[in-house]
Amino acid sequence: MPLAKMDSIFKYANFFYSVVGIEPYTKTSRSSVASHSISPVFLGNIITLSVNMFGEMGFVLVAFATGEHILEAIMDLSYIGFVFVGIIKIMSIWQKKPALSHIIWELEKLFPCDKAAQSAYNLDKYLNSCLRISFIFSILYTVLTWTYNLFDITEYCVYDLWLGIREVPHRLPYPVYIPWHWQEHWSYYVMLIYQDFAACVAAAGQVATDLLICALTTLIVMHFDYLARTIEKQVLSGDWSKDSRVLLDVVQYHERLLLLSNQLNEVFGVPLLMNLLISSAFSISVAAYNQNWNYADVRYRRSLILIIARSQNPVYLKATVLMTITRATMTELLQLSYKFFALLRTMYAG
Template identity: 30%
Template sequence: MSVKFLKEKIFSRRAKSAVKPKNAYTVIEDFMKLPVYFYHTIGLNPYELTGSNKKPGIGFNLLFLLHMINANYVLFLEISFVYVSFRNNENFIESCMVMSYIGFVIVGDLKIGAVLLQKQKLSNLVRQMESVFPAPRQKEQEQYDVKRYLRRCLRYTKGFGGLYMTLVITYNLFAICQYSIQKWILHSPHAKQSVPYVPLTPWEWRDNWRFYPTYLSQSMAGYTATCGHISADLMIFAVAIQVIMHFDHLAKSLTEFTVRAQTEEDGADQDLKELQKLIAYHNKILGLTDVMNEVFGFALLLNFLASSTLVCFVGFQISIGISPEMLAKLILILISANSEIYLICNFSQMLIDASGSICYAVYDMNWADADPRFRKMLVVLALRAQKPVCLKATVFLDISIETMSIFLRMSYKFFCAIRTMYQ
């Protein structure tokens, strides 16, 4: 009886271990969770999933309203400070720094506005991606190698998001940490309070209780602008990785396609049906890329315009000689801006390579033994695949790895112009 009991226990354990837990399979939300998280922290829901009845509450909408009012209030102060400085012909170096902040906040605002205006299109894009995403079954997910692409996606998104979070945390905490060290550790009589981004406010905040809400307000504005700035980029990376996964799976399916002998009964018709399914799958992927560029094209254009301006302003400030602590902060900005453009160019190049691999996959098939109708369909498929798929900054720019050199040249020209004006 005890042996029987042990056998039943062993079999029950095996049965439990054979059942996959609910979270064992990858879903599309796993790719999108980081950008969605950053959007949620500022009270913004970027898209709606199929069958989701959850709607943001009043508190969620109030959080978004609070963030936007505060960020634009600080933006107004920054613009006012630059205007007053240029009118009085003073604080030129500090004005250049504040102008960098102005550009960053404006881009964050515009990206958030683009998400609000394109929410329906973004929701449709996510639904289309859901429709072609591998089903939560072990065999299908292994065929697509979903886990590997998810790891790649998280590696890029966490690295990029961590870089910009390091940037905003450094800028938000630098001033108060410097003051605290001088005041409470070094006991310096020359310790002065300063705020992170702009010293101009409607009230006097130095050496009184207003310093702390002023500091908190500007720090929140910096975080809001950063979330608006990077969340759209993280969303682009997540969508691009999934499109690359589909292109790679299609190329693998074509390469491993086994053409049946024409002597087999109904062999050619079965081959044609299977090839038609692959062609329809290719059409869906191409449709995804069109919607992706329609949704994110404006954000991509903003990235190039803002980053080139930011790089030239930062380069100018570095070239005229500044304090070591300010130099470290500017170098962090420079690294972040260049990393953003490089990653966008790199993802677009990966899309170009993945979409172009379909042509090579068609050539590698054993098409020589196929039915003439089959070979004609392959020619059409190969011709369509010869047009590269890439990220597009609206109609102005098709992005590739070569775009990085264009970006650097344009930034250098702006830098030379500002340097000449200063001299």
Template identity: 25%
Template sequence: MEESTMKAAKQEIERSLKIVLFSMQRIGFSFDKPKNAAAYLLQKIILVVSVCGICLHVFSELAYILFTFASSPSIEDVVPLFHTFGYGALSVAKIFAFWYKKSVFGELVDELAGIWPMPPLSDDAQEFKDKSLTALRISHRWYFGVNIMGVWFYNLTPIITYFYRIWQDQDAVIGFVWASWYPFDKHQPIAHIACYLFEMYAGVACVWIMVSSDLLFSGMASHIALLLRILQWRLESFASTEKTDDENYEEIRSNIQLHQRLISYCNRLEEAFSLVNLINIVMSSINICCVVFVIVLLEPVLAISNKLFLASILIQVGAMCWYADDILHANGNISAAVYNSGWYKTSPRCRRSLLFIILRSQKPIAFTAMKFTNISLKTYSSILTRSYSYFALLYTMYSEK
């Protein structure tokens, strides 16, 4: 691929990841090198502040949970604390994974540009590309919007509750965004303002981290599924026109090379996100269970915030499983595409070459949770089933009490 085409491909990929790049900048990450020393210093300051902020936030929530366990280990006191703590802990895990694999993610974007479908394309391939990019853009905007609305509903709920109680002629005190412990009296006026602002910042920083990680994974996975479908179309149309044996063989060879590059790319992407995916799967069932318990039984005042939290985590896990399942099936359909082509019109040499694609496509390309399990829509179903089981157990314990 020529340098100008490569540059245009990278720009097109970056446009498809616009929300991801915007969110990354908010926490001090970027795939591009800073333009000068001042920009580099600013980036590092933002990163250090973000990491320290969310780590302190998660530690304070954990301390509050431990003190609550020690003083009043009742279900209605403890369960509402777990889903927000789980979200924060997941954010901490993701930002460290992001920092550790930052160079890998940058290389993946550059590598994707080398195999990105650029004009001139056939009508079918261009249609595949346009539909995929449009669907990705819509899903990214929805996920981004739900997360931003959710965190700001949480941030403003104590203030809204305060004015509501004044309107109802009740005793009103502005509370806090999260249930956190501090080694000082947080109810003093100055400390109260400082803690409230800190909790607002910590919540927003967690959202930037989640959006960056989740949308980067879904964007890259969506692009791989697109390329696999374009490869599938190319194989289905193979030998549909009269060509020489050498031309057919060269076309097969280019398709094999593209398939191998896609497999290699998927393996690198899977390795980069494997730990994050494991943490997502392990914690999602608990987070969903706890927030549903709170919505159904405990806190109707925070219903909107908690419902947005629930929507966010359902979309997050659902998108991860959807795109992983999409790649799994797109690769599996490669062998069927070869069978549906005009292979019977070609020479024995071409037919033997096509067998390599068929055999390799029968080995699944799957994203895993640290090799423990392949991620697919079945995984999503299992997460929801476990969440319901945990909720039923909590509901039984709460009802008996």
């Protein structure tokens, strides 16, 4: 079985970032300096999203000013938020590319490179788990986006062109302000393709950032778990000079992981507590306590207490979700999604 490369855990995130037109980080093998270069694809995507968002905002303003199409305007607010969050996530990663590249470089230094080390780290377990979650999440998000994008044109093809039982008016997936009569004009098809492409870019930006957070979290959790197993299985000699060197390696490794967690917090905005990362960091203190330290030097025991105390502080990552994710907020999100679904059904039923 070939050796796993660290890039393989980022392959889904990198794919969606390629759709957006940015490179989230620079590899050490290619360059020692990460740049803020702007590709034509990235610039075109940002312009596309911005124009579509301002068109939606114009529709909302006109609707509330005239008192017409209020229901569509309220729905449009959620679309504006969707595009806005997509732009924020894309621009955040592009702006913080040097910091993110530095984190990737540090993780590359810690990544197990030979077969024995990868087996000791249980790399296959973490890699397969992350890739499986990333693939399922990507498929669900993509199907959701394109199902909504193609709903109107599919309805038109089925009822008008195929069955011929009713006339379906030309509608855009996302209402925007257009200063001309576009329903029976060739520009309708241009706007339809334009909006579908903009929605695809916004979804890709959001999915890519979420997958990147998942991959980085998985790698750090893997290192925390490996460190915990190393501490717990360490056989002490009772000689302070020998045991202190082992303890020094453990402390240095632990500090590097904590530093990486803090650097990730600077890259990804508002708090998002990650239960796996918290439990993995806390397992360091449990492993230190379970270590066979009965015959260790008293200085080693005192140092072990400091490690246990530091490991009990929660380690968490932050993300650009703009709110702290808890069970209560997830319940509110599901309720809001159901209300939105009921609103759509009411609209199309009428």
